[in-house]
Amino acid sequence: MNWEQGWYPSGQKAEQLMADLGGQAQASLKSGGLSRIQEKNRSLILEAALGEFSMKGFSGATVERIAADAGMSKSNLLYYFSSKEAIYNATLAHILEVWLAPLKTLNPDGEPAQELAAYIRQKIEMSARFPEASRLFANEVMQGAPQILPILQTDLKRLVAEKSQVIEDWIAAGKMRSVDPVHLIFTIWATTQHYADFSVQIKALTGKDLSDAAFQAETEAAVTTLILNGVGLSLPSEDGLAE
Amino acid sequence: MNWEQGWYPSGQKAEQLMADLGGQAQASLKSGGLSRIQEKNRSLILEAALGEFSMKGFSGATVERIAADAGMSKSNLLYYFSSKEAIYNATLAHILEVWLAPLKTLNPDGEPAQELAAYIRQKIEMSARFPEASRLFANEVMQGAPQILPILQTDLKRLVAEKSQVIEDWIAAGKMRSVDPVHLIFTIWATTQHYADFSVQIKALTGKDLSDAAFQAETEAAVTTLILNGVGLSLPSEDGLAE
DNA sequence: GAGGGATTTGACCAAATGGTCAAGATGCAA
């Protein structure tokens, strides 16, 4: 599979990618489950792989280093995952679900201001807690999404369409200013993920990043205010006074 | 220089990085200038390198491929640039100047709405015309900015501080809502660059990207409106009616 | 505690890749 030269996925969908994760190393254990050792080692590997892939990208990461980080030999790692690409896919699948989860919670029956604020809060929380996941995802997409393009085109597209409709409905109901829902979603993604992906730059310029709780709160407030105002909304402040 | 393992820059500043670009391959030509052949080949190499580095990242790009894209042998390329790292640095320096230029045009004496709108327009224009530059920059920063961290900490920090002051002054003059200028700048960077860096995802979801003139216009309008409203401003619409 | 599958590893291999070098080709000034 000619990865380096620009390999393109063969039509696999989210379910299949996810399945990679749960599948045993090589059809072991008569029962379908994973042994305790397998469970532990796979988890160690995925954690180490996330660190390496997010920091160096696919090409820059080495199997040897991932193995060392996971506390085992390269050979042993390749006993659990058949190739570097398999580790990468498993890592990607592992984070994708949790990464896209917040958008799913956008509730059509809620109030736009509350719902959008909650979404932004969750996304910033994700950027603060899982910056590596954000960078891995960014890396994958920037390289042309060779692995997850089909997922973007199907599952994510469906999700975005669904939530765009929610926003359209809010607009139609006169609950918020008329904006293109897709651009609104892109803006929220861009701003919130920026604080994870560019944390080094942010730290170079401000001296802080999202690992600082105060900075996280400040960021959340700034981004939330800006975007809510941007779509003609505002959040009731804590002491009950409109801003 | 142990790049792969996380090489960190030795305190070079923008001027030095820039100098790399203009310096001759190996102290040729009695006069300081570059020969016509040198000029042409360096330019071809930098163009090819931008394409490769932005698409594959530093590790993923190969000298051989860059040379092929530039229409010459690997050996010849290494006659003009002493190492892969040197090509990378030259490429980075080459784009950095133009990439940061728009912010410098923010005029303290202008009106906030006009000035910010113009800045956003320029940034989106950059993302549309030079998406590779955006991706190269994003890649570099995401990997920890090993080459340009000193520039971020000095030149860029100074520039951001200066322009933050401009925004503070606008706020103090009652010309716009009180916002944290740094977060505003980050938001503008994040949103505008997102359309370049994540163009594959955007195309997967919308069917278009900034290479489509109509989509570019639509994006510019959406982002400008959202951010200006976000800071309590609005642009007089073309037909003279307030929106 | 014996047997057998599961786990682990070091030795090894082939391909890719950054870089060197000497030799040849080309352009240019006198």
Next chain:
DNA sequence: TTGCATCTTGACCATTTGGTCAAATCCCTC
């Protein structure tokens, strides 16, 4: 044209790296 510096390249080298394999060790069941 001649001579010299510039330019170009193929052959070659050392290292890195993804992946294989057979042998050992561990773990669990009977």
